[in-house]
Amino acid sequence: xxxxxxxxxxxxxxxxxxxxxxxxxxxxxxxxxxxxxxxxxxxxxxxxxxxxxxxxxxxxxxxxxxxxxxxxxxxxxxxxxxxxxxxxxxxxxxxxxxxxxxxxxxxxxxxxxxxxxxxxxxxxxxxxxxxxxxxxxxxxxxxxxxxx
Numbered sequence: 001x002x003x004x005x006x007x008x009x010x011x012x013x014x015x016x017x018x019x020x021x022x023x024x025x026x027x028x029x030x031x032x033x034x035x036x037x038x039x040x041x042x043x044x045x046x047x048x049x050x051x052x053x054x055x056x057x058x059x060x061x062x063x064x065x066x067x068x069x070x071x072x073x074x075x076x077x078x079x080x081x082x083x084x085x086x087x088x089x090x091x092x093x094x095x096x097x098x099x100x101x102x103x104x105x106x107x108x109x110x111x112x113x114x115x116x117x118x119x120x121x122x123x124x125x126x127x128x129x130x131x132x133x134x135x136x137x138x139x140x141x142x143x144x145x146x147x148x
Contacts, residue, residue: 066097074103083114101131108140117144 073093080086090107097103108123124141127134 062097062099066100069093069097069100069103074100074106077106077110083110086110087114087116099130101127101134101137104130105134105137105140108137112140112144117148120144 073089077086077089077093080089087110090103090110094103094107104123104127108120108127111120111123121141121144124137124144127137128141
C-alpha cells in the first residue's frame, strides 16, 4: 500500500508538472508573440524615423540651394544692368530654388519689363500657386491679363 501511495504521488506530481509545463508553454508562447509584436512596432518606428530624417536632410539641402540661388543669382538679378541679364540670372537661380514665390514674382516683373508678357503671366501664376495669398503677384497677373 505504501508503494501504491508513492506511485500515486509520483503520478500526481508528474501530472502537475505536465500541467505546469503546459501553462508555462502557453505563457512563453504569449510572451514570444508580444515580443514579436514589439519588434514589429520598433521596426515600423525606425522606418518612420528614417523617413523623417531623410526629409529633414532633403529640406536642409533645398534650403542650402535656395540660399545659394539668392546669393549667386537672385540678388545679382536685382542689380542687373539690363533685363536680359536679369532674366538669365533668375532662370539659373530658379533651377536651384524652384519653389520660391518671391523669386518667381521678381522673375515675372523682369519678364514684363522686357515685354515678355506671356512668360511674365506664367511666373506670376506660379508665384500664386506657391503662395495663394501673394497679393502683389495677383495684382501683376490681373494687370497683365487686363491689358492684353
